Amino acid sequence: MPIPEDVTGEEIDKDVRQELQSLPKTLAEDVAKNLVMVARLIDEDPERAYGYSKIALRLASRVAAVREAAGFAAYAVQKYAEALAEFRAARRMTGNVELWPVMADCERGLGRPERALAMAGEPEVQKLDKAGQVEMRLVAAGARRDMGQLDAAIVTLQSPELASNSVQPWTARLRYAYADALLAAGREDEAREWFAKAIESDKDGTTDASDRLAELDGVEFVDAFDDTAAAEGPEDSDGAK
Known part of the structure; x- marks a missing residue:
């Protein structure tokens, strides 16, 4: 290449x-x-x-x-x-544990959420830095959802990092995951609140929280170009009406 x-x-x-x-x-x-x-x-x-x-x-x-x-x-x-x-x-070459969360997420991708949950309880998690521990929490919550355990997923995401007002690199994704789990559980008002909090912390637009919140509020986005084209009517093959 x-x-x-x-x-x-x-x-x-x-x-x-x-x-x-x-x-x-x-x-x-x-x-x-x-x-x-x-x-x-x-x-x-x-x-x-x-x-x-x-x-x-x-x-x-x-x-x-x-x-x-x-x-x-x-x-x-x-x-x-x-x-x-x-x-x-x-990991065998380096002995580092930093790949532990993404390894667990691979288990989810392979349809083995129970293995991801088992990894979330291993001693390696305690050796992760704060970002890694939050990532592991997100993976564990995802595994719970894979297994149909919505309430457990919500509880898994409830943490000091979620409650903190301090904005960290992981904050938007954590709040978004919590909002999404709440919505899946039918707790729409709480989901709306947490999608809004995710937007506040998502300075780089890493999530689609704003779209999800707008959807909950019944806002529809219209393509202005398409509307204009429709109003003007069809064109023939050389671009003339």
Whole structure:
């Protein structure tokens, strides 16, 4: 797969660059460039990101950062078994627990929510930082919902982090998940309140809380362009009426 000329490989995190120092210089540069492409494309074009991750994996499968990147790329295209295998490999290499929540979410993706819940109760969770623990809570709540346990999902999300007025990187997603669980349980008024709180904390637009709240309030969005076109009537093939 082609690498754009503006990609040098120097864009990667310094810790990853240090890991790649175990490789011959030219090989390390090639791997770095492919990892840059994974990071660049994983949100907007996950299929291409997955393709670059496979190249990096073929070149340097013994590098933990490569296995982790391959895991996230596979996760992005919903290849959960493959993602889980890569995350497990990365964890064996590093001993880090930071991948524990996404590993549990892979179990959910594979239709095994009970395994995700079991992981939520393992000692590894206590070793996670605050962001990781919140992520694990979100995964556990999702697993409860997968199993039809709506009330348990709501209780799982009730936490000091949810109640806090402090806005953290995870706040919008946590509030959104809580609102969505409340709505699924038929608690519409509470759901409306928490969707509004999610909007307050979602400065980057990472959720569609505003759309969900508008939907609850009965607001319909109309495409003005389509309305204009309809009012003017159909056009013939050369654009003239």
